Structures are given as C-alpha cells and as structure tokens.
Amino acid sequence: MKPMDLQELEKRFQEKIDKEIKIEPNDWMPDEYRKTLIRQISQHAHSEIVGMLPEGNWITRAPNLRRKAVLLAKVQDEAGHGLYLYSSVETLGADREETIDDLHSGKAKYSSIFNYPAVTWADIGTIGWLVDGAAIMNQVALCRCSYGPYARGMVKICKEESFHQRQGFESLVTLCNGTPTQKAMAQDAMNRFWWPALMMFGPSDDESPNSAQSMKWKIKRFSNDELRQSFVDATVPQAEILGLTIPDPNLKWNEETGHYDFSPINWDEFWQVVNGNGPCNKERIEARTKAKEEGMWVREAAMAYAEKRALKKTA
Amino acid sequence: MKNEALYNYVLHLGDDSLILGQRLGEWCGHGPILEEDIAMTNISLDLIGQAMSLLDYAGEIDGQGKDHDALAFLRFEHEYRNVLLLEQPNGDFANTMMRQFLFDAFRKPLYEQLVASKDVQISAIAEKSLKETKYHLKHSSEWIIRLGDGTEESHNRVQNALDHLWRYTDELFSESDLDQSLVDAGIVPSMSEIKIQWAETVRSVLEEATLMIPTNNWQFEGGRRGVHSEHLGFLLADLQYMQRAYPNMTW
Numbered sequence: 001m002k003p004m005d006l007q008e009l010e011k012r013f014q015e016k017i018d019k020e021i022k023i024e025p026n027d028w029m030p031d032e033y034r035k036t037l038i039r040q041i042s043q044h045a046h047s048e049i050v051g052m053l054p055e056g057n058w059i060t061r062a063p064n065l066r067r068k069a070v071l072l073a074k075v076q077d078e079a080g081h082g083l084y085l086y087s088s089v090e091t092l093g094a095d096r097e098e099t100i101d102d103l104h105s106g107k108a109k110y111s112s113i114f115n116y117p118a119v120t121w122a123d124i125g126t127i128g129w130l131v132d133g134a135a136i137m138n139q140v141a142l143c144r145c146s147y148g149p150y151a152r153g154m155v156k157i158c159k160e161e162s163f164h165q166r167q168g169f170e171s172l173v174t175l176c177n178g179t180p181t182q183k184a185m186a187q188d189a190m191n192r193f194w195w196p197a198l199m200m201f202g203p204s205d206d207e208s209p210n211s212a213q214s215m216k217w218k219i220k221r222f223s224n225d226e227l228r229q230s231f232v233d234a235t236v237p238q239a240e241i242l243g244l245t246i247p248d249p250n251l252k253w254n255e256e257t258g259h260y261d262f263s264p265i266n267w268d269e270f271w272q273v274v275n276g277n278g279p280c281n282k283e284r285i286e287a288r289t290k291a292k293e294e295g296m297w298v299r300e301a302a303m304a305y306a307e308k309r310a311l312k313k314t315a
Numbered sequence: 316m317k318n319e320a321l322y323n324y325v326l327h328l329g330d331d332s333l334i335l336g337q338r339l340g341e342w343c344g345h346g347p348i349l350e351e352d353i354a355m356t357n358i359s360l361d362l363i364g365q366a367m368s369l370l371d372y373a374g375e376i377d378g379q380g381k382d383h384d385a386l387a388f389l390r391f392e393h394e395y396r397n398v399l400l401l402e403q404p405n406g407d408f409a410n411t412m413m414r415q416f417l418f419d420a421f422r423k424p425l426y427e428q429l430v431a432s433k434d435v436q437i438s439a440i441a442e443k444s445l446k447e448t449k450y451h452l453k454h455s456s457e458w459i460i461r462l463g464d465g466t467e468e469s470h471n472r473v474q475n476a477l478d479h480l481w482r483y484t485d486e487l488f489s490e491s492d493l494d495q496s497l498v499d500a501g502i503v504p505s506m507s508e509i510k511i512q513w514a515e516t517v518r519s520v521l522e523e524a525t526l527m528i529p530t531n532n533w534q535f536e537g538g539r540r541g542v543h544s545e546h547l548g549f550l551l552a553d554l555q556y557m558q559r560a561y562p563n564m565t566w
Contacts, residue, residue, distance in 0.1 A: 174566060
C-alpha cells in the first residue's frame with residue numbers, strides 16, 4: 001500500500017475537524033497540532049497545581065470548619081483536574097515528569113493569576129468567584145475542543161469549576177452582608193484581583209500569536225477578547241448584587257454594543273508577571289520544586305517496592 | 316452539665332479528628348506526588364467532617380449552646396483533649412504516614428466497638444466514620460509497607476519515624492476515671508480490648524514492612540488531660556487566627 005502523502009493526511013485531518021469529528025490519540029495529527037495541545041494542556045495542568053498553593057495556604061486558617069471543609073474539597077478538586085490534564089497530555093506522547101520539569105525550569109508557563117498573593121480570607125472567596133469564573137469562560141468553550149481526551153476531561157472539570165465559582169460567590173455574599181470590616185475586606189480583595197482576572201484571558205487578539213491556527217483547528221472556539229468581554233458582561237451584575245465596586249472608573253454599559261466598556265489593560269504588568277516578575281512567581285516555583293525534590297525518595301521507594309513485588313510474583 | 320463523662324469522651328474523639336485533620340491540611344500542595352496531595356486532603360476532609368459531628372454532639376451534651384465552631388476555635392490550649400501523637404508536626408512523609416498509621420490502627424477497632432454503643436448518636440457517628448477510617452488504615456498501612464520495604468533510605472526514614480512516635484502510642488489507650496462509668500453503661504468499649512486489636516494490626520503491618528518495634532518503651536502522655544506539647548500552641552495560632560482576630564463575625 002502506498003503511504004499517503006503529508007498533504008493528503010493534513011487535508012483529511014482538517015476535514016474531520018470541520019465536520020466536528022473528535023481527534024483521538026491514535027489518529028494521525030500534524031506535529032504542530034500535537035505540540036500546541038501539549039503546550040496548552042500542560043500549561044492548564046500546571047495552572048491547576050500551582051493554583052493549589054495560594055488557596056492551600058488558607059486551609060489551616062479557614063474561619064470555621066464548614067469553610068475549611070469546602071476549601072479542602074475545592075483544592076482537592078484542583079489536584080484532580082491536574083491529574084486528568086496530565087493524563088491527557090500523556091495521550092499525546094508527552095511524559096508527565098518532563099512536563100513538570102519544564103514548569104520548574106520556567107520553560108512551561110501557568111496562569112499568571114496564581115503569582116498574586118492570597119493575603120486575606122476574602123481573597124479565597126474572590127479567587128473562587130473571579131478566577132474560577134474567568135477560567136470557566138475559557139473552559140466551557142474547551143469542552144468542544146477538537147481533541148477528544150481534552151474535551152471530555154473539560155466536561156467534568158467545568159462542572160466542578162462552576163460549583164467553585166458559586167461557592168466563592170456565596171462566601172463573598174456572607175462577607176458583604178457581614179460587618180463593615182468584612183465588607184472592606186471583600187472590596188480590598190476585589191481591588192487586587194479584578195485586573196489580574198481580566199488578564200487571565202491572555203493578550204488582545206492582535207497580540208496573540210497562536211490564536212488563528214488554534215481557531216482553525218478548533219482547539220480554540222472564541223478569541224481572547226471575546227471571552228474577556230463575556231466575562232466582564234457576566235460579572236458586573238454579580239458585583240452589583242454584592243455591593244462591591246469594580247476598580248475601573250471607565251466601566252459603563254454601552255447601549256450600542258450591548259456590552260460593558262472598560263479601561264485598557266496594563267499589558268506591561270501582564271508581561272512582567274508572565275516573565276517571572278510577579279509578586280509570587282519565585283515562591284510558587286520554589287514550593288513546587290521543593291515538593292518534587294523532597295518527595296523524590298518517596299517515589300523511589302514506591303518504585304523499588306513495586307519492582308520487588310513483581311519479582312516475587314515471577315519467582 | 317448532664318453528663319460530664321460523656322462530654323469529655325465525645326470531646327476527645329472530636330479533638331483527635333480535628334487536630335489530625337488540621338495537621339494533614341498543612342500538606343496541601345506540598346505532597347510527594349499529586350495522588351498523595353489528593354489522598355491527604357481527602358483524609359483531612361473526612362476528619363474535619365467527623366470533628367464537626369462529634370463537637371456538635373459534645374456541645375449538645377454540654378447544653379450551653381456551643382456548636383462545633385465554638386468548641387473548635389474558642390477554647391484555650393489546655394482545654395483541648397487530643398492525644399499528643401496527633402499534634403506532633405508533620406515532619407517528612409514517613410513521619411506523617413507513621414503517625415497516621417498508628418492512629419488509624421487504633422481508630423478502626425474503636426469505631427467498630429462504638430457502632431454498638433448504647434448511645435444512638437455515638438453509634439451513628441461511629442458507623443459513618445468507620446467506613447472512612449477503613450480506607451484511611453488501608454492507605455496508611457500500604458504506605459508503611461511500601462516505605463519500610465522500599466529503598467534503604469525510605470526504610471531508615473520510616474523506622475526513625477516509628478522510633479520517634481512510639482513514645483506517644485500508650486496514650487491512645489488511656490482511660491480516665493470518668494470513662495469507667497461509660498464502659499459500665501455500655502456506651503464506650505474498654506480500652507484493653509482495643510489495644511489487643513491495635514497491637515495485632517501494628518505487629519502484622521510492621522512485620523511486612525520489615526520494621527522493628529522500638530525497645531525503648533518510655534511513654535509520654537498528657538493530651539487527654541489538657542497537658543500538651545509546645546507544638547499545639549502554634550497549630551492553634553493558625554487554626555484560631557480568624558476567630559481570634561475578627562471575633563463574633565459570621566463567615
């Protein structure tokens with residue numbers, strides 16, 4: 001049988017995508033498609049794992065046992081998301097350990113939002129509400145991603161994220177209906193997290209180098225700016241319910257466009273944080289690297305034990 | 316108070332769950348593998364859930380309108396009734412797993428007996444908690460065996476953990492004079508029965524793990540009477556921080 005030439009394979013691949021047929025691990029795919037997915041899914045996995053740190057730091061200090069249990073369950077969900085996503089990356093032939101090493105060396109990125117500190121209890125509710133809220137905007141679209149394992153993983157992840165978003169909002173409702181001190185704590189968190197949350201959607205469309213190809217391959221369904229706008233439109237009424245002020249003097253409803261207008265984003269800050277100069281970049285990577293190094297002997301022991309058992313079975 | 320003996324007993328059960336749950340929560344995001352991050356937060360979550368039920372019941376027996384949060388967050392150090400073992404710092408993963416194993420091996424037979432308690436509330440809580448505790452014991456036993464019979468380093472680390480923590484194990488079985496009335500009434504089991512089962516589990520798991528039971532048998536106790544180690548104060552500083560810094564607020 002004559003091997004199909006590359007052009008023909010690419011043509012058939014794109015036809016499948018156009019017909020909304022999912023691409024599965026054993027299907028032929030262009031190298032660039034594979035690379036793009038490995039990059040994107042591993043970044044997503046890293047974001048889940050690094051994202052455990054700012055919230056995890058409040059588990060021991062949660063204000064009551066119910067909130068402690070809710071936070072434990074939430075951070076546990078995130079570790080679970082990390083696991084699905086690393087497994088998804090493995091279906092593309094990448095090695096979980098290697099992708100983690102790329103995170104530690106700085107080669108792989110993760111969501112910049114987690115380089116901002118969680119300094120008060122209100123930050124925990126705000127992260128749930130705004131950060132998980134922004135993540136959902138992205139992730140709901142990813143449930144229809146052309147790559148099967150990623151799309152299916154996202155369905156479960158989205159259900160949990162949407163629960164987290166509502167939990168975060170509910171926690172803020174309690175603060176905003178509480179004492180003036182609690183309300184001020186919530187407003188302070190809003191002031192610090194609003195802009196970094198908007199930055200989560202990534203650079204503007206004209207500055208986003210990978211977007212056009214990802215849209216054609218249906219890895220992405222909406223542009224960064226479209227998703228950002230949907231997030232602002234959905235979030236402003238929620239802030240009104242809470243009685244919190246969004247820290248943007250130019251935020252206003254635009255009758256003509258049917259959307260909220262908002263101020264330009266400080267992209268200098270965005271790129272500084274992406275490139276390592278955020279308030280907690282160093283702490284986050286150090287914490288992950290330390291966990292890996294200090295856990296090395298545990299993983300070695302588990303491997304050694306498994307090998308001994310396998311030998312005993314064959315003996 | 317209607318029943319001081321029952322209050323003390325339920326309080327110490329609740330405090331054991333609370334303090335170990337709090338300690339395990341410290342691991343979140345720092346575990347040796349992602350699967351263990353999930354396992355340890357999951358066990359922590361189970362224990363916090365148990366603490367909520369037990370402390371609510373303690374508050375009910377006390378009859379002064381205290382709920383689980385009032386008891387968990389607003390007592391002084393000497394009013395906590397957890398055993399010393401559980402407030403010991405996490406240390407490395409071997410130390411955390413050994414602490415967990417020594418406790419799980421005790422908790423499982425205890426809950427098994429408490430299911431038969433004549434106090435319906437204790438029986439119900441024990442039944443629910445027993446299901447969780449069986450998983451905890453399976454998980455910690457497997458790690459003790461894996462680490463003990465893994466590499467030389469893991470063997471040494473987990474043996475060191477056992478040597479260190481052994482001194483806190485007798486206290487698990489301490490009984491106050493008040494407890495005897497509960498044993499007589501069929502509400503709680505006698506600790507001598509629990510200790511026999513604990514010793515058997517410990518012996519068989521440690522044997523498979525190729526670990527040696529320490530010969531130094533000098534034992535520490537005090538937690539059950541509210542006399543704690545230096546470590547508890549720091550744990551409570553974290554645990555109570557919000558309730559102490561922002562008193563009388565709803566969260």
